[in-house]
Amino acid sequence: xxxxRSLTATVSLAAEAAGVYLRHAFVEPLRSTPSLPRAMHxxxxxxxxxxxxxxxxxxxxxxxxxxxxxxxxxxxxxxxxFSRMEYVGISGGEPFLREDLILLLEAFLEHCPRLKRLSLxxxxxxxxxxxxxxxxxxxxxxxxxxLFDVSVSVHGVGATLERIYGVPRAFDKMERGVRLLExxxxxxxxxFSFNCVLLADNLESVRDLTRWAGExxxxxxxxxxxxxxxxxxDGLETAFVSPEHREELLAFLRSVADDPAQGAPSAVKYRELxxxxxxxxxxxxxxxxxxxxxxxxxxxxLYYCSHSRAIGNxxxxxxxxxxxxxxxxxxxxxxxxxxxxPACPPYTRTRWEIEKDLPRMLxxxxxxxxxxxxxxxxx
Numbered sequence: 001x002x003x004x005r006s007l008t009a010t011v012s013l014a015a016e017a018a019g020v021y022l023r024h025a026f027v028e029p030l031r032s033t034p035s036l037p038r039a040m041h042x043x044x045x046x047x048x049x050x051x052x053x054x055x056x057x058x059x060x061x062x063x064x065x066x067x068x069x070x071x072x073x074x075x076x077x078x079x080x081x082f083s084r085m086e087y088v089g090i091s092g093g094e095p096f097l098r099e100d101l102i103l104l105l106e107a108f109l110e111h112c113p114r115l116k117r118l119s120l121x122x123x124x125x126x127x128x129x130x131x132x133x134x135x136x137x138x139x140x141x142x143x144x145x146x147l148f149d150v151s152v153s154v155h156g157v158g159a160t161l162e163r164i165y166g167v168p169r170a171f172d173k174m175e176r177g178v179r180l181l182e183x184x185x186x187x188x189x190x191x192f193s194f195n196c197v198l199l200a201d202n203l204e205s206v207r208d209l210t211r212w213a214g215e216x217x218x219x220x221x222x223x224x225x226x227x228x229x230x231x232x233x234d235g236l237e238t239a240f241v242s243p244e245h246r247e248e249l250l251a252f253l254r255s256v257a258d259d260p261a262q263g264a265p266s267a268v269k270y271r272e273l274x275x276x277x278x279x280x281x282x283x284x285x286x287x288x289x290x291x292x293x294x295x296x297x298x299x300x301x302l303y304y305c306s307h308s309r310a311i312g313n314x315x316x317x318x319x320x321x322x323x324x325x326x327x328x329x330x331x332x333x334x335x336x337x338x339x340x341x342p343a344c345p346p347y348t349r350t351r352w353e354i355e356k357d358l359p360r361m362l363x364x365x366x367x368x369x370x371x372x373x374x375x376x377x378x379x
Contacts, residue, residue, distance in 0.1 A: 020355035024291055033324060034332075036080070038114075039087040039293040039352065041306070044104060046298050048093040050123050051166030054199055054225045054239040056232030057093060066299045070103035072315065076300065077111035081320040085112040087288070087350065091121035093298070096129040105137055109144045117351075119149040121195070124174035125167055131180055138189040150181055150192040151221075156202040157212050164201055182216070193219040200241055203248060214261065222256065222270070223347045224249070224277075230306070250274050264365040265349040268357075272346050282342035285349075286356040290341055294323065304332050307340050 045067050048058040068076070076082075088108050095101055108115060118141050122130070134150070141148035154174060155164045162170045181192045194213055198206065206222075213220045225240045227233040241249050256262060257270035268285065275281050289295075289305035296302060300315040302322050309331070312322030322328065354361050 016355070018358070020352060021358040024286070024356045033329060035292055036084045037082075037292040037294050037323070038084055039089075039288045039291075039350070040082070040085060041089045041091065041293070041295045042104075043092060043296070043298045044090050044095045044101070045093040045098055047097045048123075049097060049125055049167070050094070050170075053164055053166065053201065054197060054231070054233065054236055056234070056236060057230075059232060063298075067098070068298065068300055068315075070100050070107055072300065073104055074107040074111060076296070076314045076319055077107055079314075079319040081294075081318075081323050082112055084114055086114050086116045087119075087352065088112065088115060088117070089119040089121065094123055094126070095120060096122055096126045096133070102133060102136060102140065105140060109140065109146065115144070115146050117147045117149060119151060121151045121153065122177070123165065124152045124154070124177040125165065125170060127173055127176040127180070130177045134180060135184060135189065138184055142189060148190045150190055151195050152178065152181070152192065153197070154194040154209065154213075154220075155196050155199065156205055157208050160202050160205050160208075164199065178216075178218075193221060195221045195223065197223055197225045198241060198249065198252070199225045199239055200245065201239065203241060203245060203252065206252065210256075221266075221347070222253070224273075224345060226345075228306070246277070250278055253277075265354050265361055268360065268364045269346050269349045276343065276345060283344055283346055284360075285346040286353045287341065287344065287346070288348065288350050288352050290337060291352065291356060304328075304336055307344060308332075308336060 046057050046060055046063045047067075048055075051058055077085075085108075090104070098104065105118070108118065120137070124130070138148045152174065155161055158171050161174065162168065167173070181190070184190050185192055194209075196202075196206065196209060202209075210220060227237070227240060233239075253270045253274040257267045257274070259267075262270070272283065272285050276283055287293075287305075294302060294304060295306055295308070296314070297310075300313045301310045302312050302314055302319060303310060311328040311331070312325070314322065
């Protein structure tokens with residue numbers, strides 16, 4: 001790329017980031033109703049081949065008949081509510097249990113003309129399915145000019161992962177899928193990373209995962225295991241980090257935040273996450289759901305976010321009508337934004353969120369460059 005083209009691209013990105021910041025800092029707060037959403041999370045199925053200690057949806061059995069068909073998904077996405085969608089995340093259950101996964105992807109590419117990034121989350125336990133279809137999924141997205149990203153749920157190495165997943169040879173199966181992802185990444189066909197849920201069973205050994213991933217150049221994103229109705233967590237309380245391990249959890253989060261290998265956005269995220277858990281303040285970082293996002297369930301149920309109640313079903317009513325229904329908007333404003341958002345742990349740092357927090361991100365980047373060894377108390 002020539003110097004002029006590189007400068008033009010940099011200026012364009014800077015202008016886009018500034019536009020996002022100005023819009024969401026000054027324009028959106030004045031609107032009586034939210035703009036059309038730009039980001040969504042789609043739960044493609046409740047079927048799962050893992051038996052995770054912190055999730056009980058696999059106990060539902062075979063719920064395939066509840067899943068949206070590709071034709072139903074396409075009909076839903078044709079609604080004007082999705083016309084400005086730019087970021088889509090697909091998860092489950094386990095997406096690779098769907099034999100029509102390629103058709104689901106095609107539905108998004110056809111009906112979301114502004115799509116920029118599509119992310120797929122998998123447990124990596126079906127390497128044969130991944131080898132059969134992952135390259136095709138990546139190439140289809142790339143042909144449409146959409147960045148394809150894969151997030152593999154890895155909650156430990158060796159026996160730790162096997163215990164958490166409840167699946168024999170879980171680590172070996174996952175590693176086989178990771179080798180495929182590394183090959184596709186090296187070919188420039190996708191990006192990928194790990195996501196790790198911090199639990200009672202892996203808190204002491206999670207640094208082993210950090211080292212193992214670091215040796216392979218794979219980023220790891222950490223979240224804290226939470227009990228949620230959607231994951232059928234009743235009776236699974238012992239899987240989650242208990243109060244007596246709170247200090248150990250906080251120490252780990254702050255050590256990750258102070259790791260020089262972390263970029264400024266991730267460092268700020270983990271530092272604020274620790275502060276929120278410690279009761280040192282409410283959440284200040286942005287959330288793409290609050291900025292204009294939604295969650296679509298495997299059966300067509302619509303939610304404003306992962307902590308939202310169900311606000312309607314797209315099989316029964318038009319998605320846009322559900323999203324903008326006055327009672328639902330009142331619930332979004334009063335219950336979610338004013339009550340739940342301030343205490344909601346910050347887990348993601350998407351480009352959109354970073355642009356909204358632009359001044360803080362720039363300040364954090366400068367501080368890390370000037371004082372890379374500062375302690376967490378400095379921020």
